[in-house]
Amino acid sequence: MTRFVLRRLAGAVVVMIALSIVTFLLFAWVPGGDPAVRMAGRTATAQNIANIRHAWGFDRSLPVQYLTLMKRTFVTGDLVSYANQTNVRDQIIQRIPVTLSVAIGAAVLWSLLGVLIGTLSALYASRWPDRLFTFFAVACIALPSFWVGIELRHLLGEQAGIFPAGGYVPLGQSVSGWFSHLLLPWFVLSLMFVGIYARVVRATVLDVLDKDYVRTARAKGVPERRVMTRHVLRSSLTAVVTLFGLDFAGVLAGGTILVEAIFDLHGVGQYAADAVSNLDLPPLIGVALYGGVTVVVLSALVDIAYGWLDPRVHVD
Amino acid sequence: MNARRPLALTCALLLLAAALLAGCGGSSKSGGSTAASTAASSTGATAAGTVGRDPADYRVAWSDIDYIDPALAYSWGWMLVGQGYLGLLGYSHESAAKSGDVVPGLAEGMPRISPDRLTYTFTVRPGLRYSNGQPVKVGDFKYAVERMFRINSPAVGFVSTIVGADAYARHPTGSLSGITMNEQTRTITFRLTKPRGDFLNIIALSFLVPVPEGTPATDQSTHPIPSAGPFEIQSFHPGQSFVLLRNKYYRPVPGIPAARPARVDGTIVKDPDQALQMAIDGKVDYDFTGVPTERLGEVKQKYPDRLKAYILAGTQYVWMNESIAPFDKLAVRQALNYAIDRNAISRLAGGLASPTENLLPPGYPSYRTISAYTLDIAKAKSLVRQAGATGAPVTILGPNDDDFGRKAMLYLADQLSQIGLKPKLKLVSSSVYVGTAGGKLPINAGWGNWNQDYPHPLDWFDILLNGDRLSEPSNVNWGKVAIKPLDEEIDRLKAEPELTAQVNDDWARLDQDYVVRYAAVAPYANNVVADFFGPRADTRCYVPLSIYRFDLTQACVK
Numbered sequence: 069m070t071r072f073v074l075r076r077l078a079g080a081v082v083v084m085i086a087l088s089i090v091t092f093l094l095f096a097w098v099p100g101g102d103p104a105v106r107m108a109g110r111t112a113t114a115q116n117i118a119n120i121r122h123a124w125g126f127d128r129s130l131p132v133q134y135l136t137l138m139k140r141t142f143v144t145g146d147l148v149s150y151a152n153q154t155n156v157r158d159q160i161i162q163r164i165p166v167t168l169s170v171a172i173g174a175a176v177l178w179s180l181l182g183v184l185i186g187t188l189s190a191l192y193a194s195r196w197p198d199r200l201f202t203f204f205a206v207a208c209i210a211l212p213s214f215w216v217g218i219e220l221r222h223l224l225g226e227q228a229g230i231f232p233a234g235g236y237v238p239l240g241q242s243v244s245g246w247f248s249h250l251l252l253p254w255f256v257l258s259l260m261f262v263g264i265y266a267r268v269v270r271a272t273v274l275d276v277l278d279k280d281y282v283r284t285a286r287a288k289g290v291p292e293r294r295v296m297t298r299h300v301l302r303s304s305l306t307a308v309v310t311l312f313g314l315d316f317a318g319v320l321a322g323g324t325i326l327v328e329a330i331f332d333l334h335g336v337g338q339y340a341a342d343a344v345s346n347l348d349l350p351p352l353i354g355v356a357l358y359g360g361v362t363v364v365v366l367s368a369l370v371d372i373a374y375g376w377l378d379p380r381v382h383v384d
Numbered sequence: 385m386n387a388r389r390p391l392a393l394t395c396a397l398l399l400l401a402a403a404l405l406a407g408c409g410g411s412s413k414s415g416g417s418t419a420a421s422t423a424a425s426s427t428g429a430t431a432a433g434t435v436g437r438d439p440a441d442y443r444v445a446w447s448d449i450d451y452i453d454p455a456l457a458y459s460w461g462w463m464l465v466g467q468g469y470l471g472l473l474g475y476s477h478e479s480a481a482k483s484g485d486v487v488p489g490l491a492e493g494m495p496r497i498s499p500d501r502l503t504y505t506f507t508v509r510p511g512l513r514y515s516n517g518q519p520v521k522v523g524d525f526k527y528a529v530e531r532m533f534r535i536n537s538p539a540v541g542f543v544s545t546i547v548g549a550d551a552y553a554r555h556p557t558g559s560l561s562g563i564t565m566n567e568q569t570r571t572i573t574f575r576l577t578k579p580r581g582d583f584l585n586i587i588a589l590s591f592l593v594p595v596p597e598g599t600p601a602t603d604q605s606t607h608p609i610p611s612a613g614p615f616e617i618q619s620f621h622p623g624q625s626f627v628l629l630r631n632k633y634y635r636p637v638p639g640i641p642a643a644r645p646a647r648v649d650g651t652i653v654k655d656p657d658q659a660l661q662m663a664i665d666g667k668v669d670y671d672f673t674g675v676p677t678e679r680l681g682e683v684k685q686k687y688p689d690r691l692k693a694y695i696l697a698g699t700q701y702v703w704m705n706e707s708i709a710p711f712d713k714l715a716v717r718q719a720l721n722y723a724i725d726r727n728a729i730s731r732l733a734g735g736l737a738s739p740t741e742n743l744l745p746p747g748y749p750s751y752r753t754i755s756a757y758t759l760d761i762a763k764a765k766s767l768v769r770q771a772g773a774t775g776a777p778v779t780i781l782g783p784n785d786d787d788f789g790r791k792a793m794l795y796l797a798d799q800l801s802q803i804g805l806k807p808k809l810k811l812v813s814s815s816v817y818v819g820t821a822g823g824k825l826p827i828n829a830g831w832g833n834w835n836q837d838y839p840h841p842l843d844w845f846d847i848l849l850n851g852d853r854l855s856e857p858s859n860v861n862w863g864k865v866a867i868k869p870l871d872e873e874i875d876r877l878k879a880e881p882e883l884t885a886q887v888n889d890d891w892a893r894l895d896q897d898y899v900v901r902y903a904a905v906a907p908y909a910n911n912v913v914a915d916f917f918g919p920r921a922d923t924r925c926y927v928p929l930s931i932y933r934f935d936l937t938q939a940c941v942k
Binding site: 102105106107112113114117119120123151154159221222225234329330331332334342345346347 | 662
């Protein structure tokens with residue numbers, strides 16, 4: 069296990085370096101992306117722009133600029149946005165609870181619903197409930213989630229007033245407010261995943277139901293509930309766990325961007341979206357690194373969970 | 385397995401979903417009144433101080449703020465800073481029509497201007513205090529200007545004609561030689577390198593408000609600088625919220641009264657739809673973000689008395705690159721002007737644009753309505769043919785994230801193809817638009833959207849069309865317009881210290897020359913802002929300011 073963790077840590081460092089270099093270079097080469105000109109405003113003189121370039125280090129070579137950014141990110145902790153000079157790390161930390169709230173809630177919803185619908189669909193395979201669930205799952209996958217989000221927010225929030233029309237209430241401020249403001253975002257974010265997971269679980273449950281050990285368990289008189297939970301679902305869920313780990317990592321790393329924009333949730337995703345539209349490099353570096361760490365850590369946890377679910381797998 | 389159990393589970397699932405949908409938090413709605421609305425372009429505020437109640441707490445939804453440091457705020461934060469802080473001069477809050485007037489603020493009166501128009505001397509009012517009780521010193525005004533250079537303010541260009549500014553920009557240490565002051569006589573003098581007709585407008589901007597000497601030359605947005613104006617900024621949390629308090633040390637001056645709200649609680653809301661809903665539901669009293677186009681009809685119908693619309697001092701226009709064919713020919717530029725129906729383009733904004741042929745916005749004393757062009761495709765085609773430009777390829781640059789701008793350029797492309805040109809539309813993000821328009825790519829025409837910094841024609845013609853400034857790094861004269869007689873006229877008018885009737889006529893003639901005689905630009909619409917208020921707000925005290933939008937200092941409630 070120690071070797072596993074160390075190997076993963078080393079991998080995380082490599083991933084973060086690669087991510088930061090790619091992000092940096094992409095924005096260094098974007099046309100019209102000179103931050104000094106944008107910061108200097110529309111009455112700038114050449115001296116203003118030169119002063120800003122010097123103050124921010126834009127007149128240095130690209131490798132030096134990159135290393136300065138990394139130093140500010142990891143050593144001095146004073147990496148600030150070009151657009152408004154707010155501290156990037158502080159902004160991300162402040163926004164993580166919002167993104168976590170959205171991601172975890174949606175993940176719980178899509179896991180429960182996906183597994184439930186997939187299992188029911190498998191148990192009623194080829195009968196009308198299966199067809200109904202299949203239609204539902206396909207619809208969930210096919211419908212663009214951003215469109216669904218906009219429509220739901222407009223219809224249920226702005227028109228009908230059943231849900232709040234966007235915004236976020238911190239959990240510490242009001243539990244009911246936090247919950248009510250996140251219900252629609254959870255639903256929208258989980259929609260596509262519910263469909264995918266339902267289909268995957270259906271396929272794996274159907275496959276496992278035919279296995280010898282399931283027939284043996286039934287033949288031995290094991291109660292059906294135990295057959296389902298101990299034998300069928302446990303085996304079926306290995307595929308789901310792998311999927312879940314990567315999906316959750318992706319969502320946490322920035323996959324909430326659309327939902328946060330639609331519902332005006334000031335999370336990491338919206339921070340990234342604002343940074344892209346402002347061509348603001350420091351927040352993008354920060355979000356890219358945050359995303360990289362998230363994916364690496366969560367994929368490591370997935371591997372560990374996989375090992376627990378399937379005794380044949382050794383984590384080392 | 386018992387087949388009924390999964391079915392029961394399914395039903396339970398559906399019931400749970402229904403319960404969740406029915407039972408969760410909602411927001412209250414309030415109905416609109418039946419009073420008719422007026423999409424007035426100006427609202428007198430002579431009664432503003434006598435109607436409604438002064439609110440103890442006025443709640444606003446605001447767009448995302450860049451900075452709240454007076455030296456740095458130039459976007460939505462500027463709208464707050466401009467209302468809270470005050471300098472030697474300010475802009476009148478008396479009424480919408482007068483909100484472009486420069487009036488004495490912390491100065492005893494308008495400055496003494498030397499006959500050569502190079503020296504401006506102000507006398508500072510005695511006994512001034514900041515919002516923290518600290519006395520305002522004369523030196524603080526000078527320090528604020530010097531700090532602009534040290535902090536790399538985006539407004540440094542406005543003060544670049546002060547003597548010593550160039551040297552100070554290179555080495556921003558010590559004292560800026562062009563500003564001298566005397567604490568005993570409370571006088572401060574600005575010396576300029578050349579006459580500048582808009583200098584008083586610049587002095588009245590929030591960039592030059594006094595700050596206590598020693599204020600660090602770093603962004604102080606999260607540690608708000610004390611104010612000598614109607615509001616103090618108590619707190620600012622980037623991306624989240626801000627709080628303004630009535631400045632108890634502020635002594636009102638004519639045209640700039642004390643703040644009526646004791647406190648303004650601001651929530652930053654990036655999504656205009658959400659902000660609008662907050663105002664509809666009464667969670668905020670004022671929505672600064674503007675009513676989205678697609679909801680304007682609904683709002684007009686349901687809440688007409690809570691909606692106020694006015695024409696901003698901003699113009700959308702088409703610039704045409706005169707350095708390359710085919711718009712190097714006057715006939716083709718004229719053809720473009722005849723090919724567009726300004727009323728039709730304005731309708732694309734869904735009510736948030738007002739058609740125009742002027743570059744200057746209405747409301748300026750130098751505004752004289754231009755009515756030279758009517759849609760005439762046949763004439764436009766003929767002009768293109770005469771110029772030998774039929775079939776000429778034309779690349780048009782437009783924004784892909786400004787809805788009205790994008791639609792306008794799509795319309796333009798369509799019209800240009802009808803008059804015999806071969807348009808190709810290139811839509812880019814706003815974040816790279818300026819770089820692309822001013823870059824090396826051969827763009828023939830494009831979208832322009834200019835909102836004033838201050839109400840003076842120099843802020844338009846000198847920046848957008850002066851050919852003498854083409855080589856400057858911040859040049860936005862993307863059409864590369866360089867008409868010598870008009871450049872000279874701009875330079876001449878630049879030296880005029882006052883907008884007299886004659887000077888206004890001269891500016892109006894310049895507007896006419898650029899748009900009609902030389903067809904250098906094709907203005908098509910002025911931007912319209914739709915302000916929306918919550919049920920508690922009393923819109924009788926609504927005053928839209930020329931620069932800073934709705935006058936928060938005069939906000940009142942029922």
